[in-house]
Amino acid sequence: MLFKMEPEMAKMHMKPKKTTTVKRKRWKRGLSIGVMCFIAFFYLFPLLWLFDTSFRPKVEIFNTPPRILQAAPWETFKSYSLNSFDLAINRYQMNQGFLNSVIITVSGILLTLLVCSLAAYAFALLRFKGRNFLFYCILATMMLPATTMLAPLFKVIQSYGLYNKHLGLILLYAASALGVFLLRQYYVRLPVSMIEAAVMDGASKLRIWWWIVLPLGKPALSALAIYQFRYIWNDFLIPMVLLRNRTLHTLPIKLQVMDSVNVAKDYDAIIATGFIAIIIPIFFFLIFQRQFMEGLSGSLKE
Amino acid sequence: MSSIALFRNRRLSSYFKFAKFEPYLFLLPFFALIIAFNVYVYISGAKMAFTDAQGINPGVYIGLDNFKELISDTREFWPAIGRTFYYTFGCLLTQIPAALVLAVILNSTIFGRFRGSLRASFYVPVLMNTVVAALLFRMMFLRDTGMVNWLLGVIGLPGNTNWLYESSLCILLMIVVSFWQWTGYHMVYLLASLQSIDPVIYEVAKLDGASPARTLLQITIPLMRPALTFVSVMSAIGGLMQFEYSFLLFPNAGFGPGKKALTGIPYIYYHAFRSDFRLGYATAAGWILFFIILIFSLLQIRLMGLGKADEIEA
Numbered sequence A: 001m002l003f004k005m006e007p008e009m010a011k012m013h014m015k016p017k018k019t020t021t022v023k024r025k026r027w028k029r030g031l032s033i034g035v036m037c038f039i040a041f042f043y044l045f046p047l048l049w050l051f052d053t054s055f056r057p058k059v060e061i062f063n064t065p066p067r068i069l070q071a072a073p074w075e076t077f078k079s080y081s082l083n084s085f086d087l088a089i090n091r092y093q094m095n096q097g098f099l100n101s102v103i104i105t106v107s108g109i110l111l112t113l114l115v116c117s118l119a120a121y122a123f124a125l126l127r128f129k130g131r132n133f134l135f136y137c138i139l140a141t142m143m144l145p146a147t148t149m150l151a152p153l154f155k156v157i158q159s160y161g162l163y164n165k166h167l168g169l170i171l172l173y174a175a176s177a178l179g180v181f182l183l184r185q186y187y188v189r190l191p192v193s194m195i196e197a198a199v200m201d202g203a204s205k206l207r208i209w210w211w212i213v214l215p216l217g218k219p220a221l222s223a224l225a226i227y228q229f230r231y232i233w234n235d236f237l238i239p240m241v242l243l244r245n246r247t248l249h250t251l252p253i254k255l256q257v258m259d260s261v262n263v264a265k266d267y268d269a270i271i272a273t274g275f276i277a278i279i280i281p282i283f284f285f286l287i288f289q290r291q292f293m294e295g296l297s298g299s300l301k302e
Numbered sequence B: 001m002s003s004i005a006l007f008r009n010r011r012l013s014s015y016f017k018f019a020k021f022e023p024y025l026f027l028l029p030f031f032a033l034i035i036a037f038n039v040y041v042y043i044s045g046a047k048m049a050f051t052d053a054q055g056i057n058p059g060v061y062i063g064l065d066n067f068k069e070l071i072s073d074t075r076e077f078w079p080a081i082g083r084t085f086y087y088t089f090g091c092l093l094t095q096i097p098a099a100l101v102l103a104v105i106l107n108s109t110i111f112g113r114f115r116g117s118l119r120a121s122f123y124v125p126v127l128m129n130t131v132v133a134a135l136l137f138r139m140m141f142l143r144d145t146g147m148v149n150w151l152l153g154v155i156g157l158p159g160n161t162n163w164l165y166e167s168s169l170c171i172l173l174m175i176v177v178s179f180w181q182w183t184g185y186h187m188v189y190l191l192a193s194l195q196s197i198d199p200v201i202y203e204v205a206k207l208d209g210a211s212p213a214r215t216l217l218q219i220t221i222p223l224m225r226p227a228l229t230f231v232s233v234m235s236a237i238g239g240l241m242q243f244e245y246s247f248l249l250f251p252n253a254g255f256g257p258g259k260k261a262l263t264g265i266p267y268i269y270y271h272a273f274r275s276d277f278r279l280g281y282a283t284a285a286g287w288i289l290f291f292i293i294l295i296f297s298l299l300q301i302r303l304m305g306l307g308k309a310d311e312i313e314a
Helices: A002-053 A073-079 A083-092 A094-125 A131-141 A147-159 A166-174 A177-187 A192-200 A205-216 A218-234 A237-242 A251-259 A267-287 A289-301 B003-008 B010-048 B065-071 B077-107 B114-127 B130-141 B147-154 B167-195 B199-207 B212-223 B225-240 B244-248 B264-274 B279-303 B309-313
Strands: none
Touching: A002 A267, A002 B077, A002 B114, A002 B130, A083 A094, A083 A251, A083 A267, A094 A131, A094 A166, A094 A177, A094 A205, A094 A218, A094 A251, A094 A267, A094 B010, A131 A177, A131 B010, A147 A237, A147 B010, A147 B264, A147 B279, A166 A218, A166 A237, A166 B010, A177 A218, A177 B010, A192 A205, A205 A218, A205 B010, A218 A267, A218 A289, A237 A251, A237 B264, A251 A267, A251 B130, A251 B244, A267 A289, A267 B114, A267 B130, A289 B114, A289 B167, B010 B279, B065 B279, B077 B114, B077 B167, B077 B212, B077 B225, B077 B264, B077 B279, B114 B167, B130 B147, B130 B167, B130 B244, B167 B225, B167 B244, B199 B212, B212 B225, B225 B279, B244 B264, B264 B279
16 A cells, blocks of 8 residues: 555655646747747738738828738728729739739640650659760850840840740740759659559550659649749749730839839739739648749759 | 451552651651740840841851950950849748748648638739739838838838849849749749658657657758759749840849849840840850859759659660
């Protein structure tokens, strides 16, 4: 009996001490989460301000303190409207810019995936003369950024007859050496047995690519798609140099055009267009969060 | 061995001949594109840099004149290169330490379920268009209506600085915007690398009585060195090639008051497409910038684990 009580007593002795440390820990945890949430809120405040003001009339945009902080938020929501979007669409054809951005981004991504996965498949799984040499050549082109050669790029695209055309941009984006590299790194690790089985069954190389390599390589394809999406959707300098017509402009260029009005600048239209330009990536990010963050770095680490 | 007999079959042997050049067909689309849109651009750039091409005039060969002019230009070109480095290292020295601190904080077990959402909220600016970021921060830095001056006023500091028209502050403002936008990007990468460190190492350090600061300096940072170098090199390349902040953070697309925000790529753009349309001169400037960036991209290629023959053979 006495023997059995001893641990119990020890426990009772320990108990009060333990609860204080637990309490202190919980308090500390709450505090650090609170502080970090506050920092995150402060960090994101410019964005929240942009989201909020895109629905506000022009007179309320530059209120200080921001209109949303002037009264209870639900009361300030009364002035919400879609007027700035109206203005952006009617005066600056923002809808057209949106459509152009979508066309260029979607076709750019699809073409990149097609072209790069074909090349990566050859480098990873086929044997041919000069394979290593050609692969080194591709790696070398990774060191040739497009923007340092802006003037020649402009001239070359012009000489191809692709100046002021979406196609020129799409082809330019599809030539992604990084894409070939990323996919190849993934393809060399694919299970050889499946491919060997397909070879035994007499499948052609093209069939093996389409039916085995592409489906198995989906994670790498989606990483590349996300990388290209961010790059193409947000790219500004190259489209600005290569597209002249207003009807061809993408969203970032629309923003620049709106900004180049010097007298009575329509900041409300700029904010509305900016809202559209960033809500699309944020929307996809919320759905594919893991793929976004792992994306490039994850594939490189493997 | 028996398959050799199969080769006698006419149809099959022609198939194997086809098989010999089939891989090249797979490579063809990509190589056509990369040669047409990347390699050839550089080749024609190599020619153009030695001409006085201007606007639609293709120009004539003028030897090294463009380069001579650039190298002796201490009024515009070298200050632009200097500002590029100022901006690049300013970004590097603020973002990487901040990202590391943030990653270490978020890595602590305290946050539990909140870690994911905190990480995501610091990552959101990364998704943003740099054009939007530049315009958004312009609105915040406006003197009379901007939020920055209002906030400074609230905490009792003088809130009437004319941020956007102060030529000594240009690069600093760009560093601020860049900090806001890209710290989260580095943080996510560093956090991933932190989480791959074996926790046993920390247990041992704790048992040995190492202080948190010492653990950070002597265990965490050395173990994260590959990740830190990689992130730094990526950040440096991004900094050397930045364009949008110079162009759009300041009013009237004028590259800041007195063009004091004109860095490398903006310098090329400005001379090729804005001011005097001197394409040859701008291309020569592009080559100088290219060789500066090349140092960093060679580093990057090495850090990505390329350039090792065995890696290629694998």
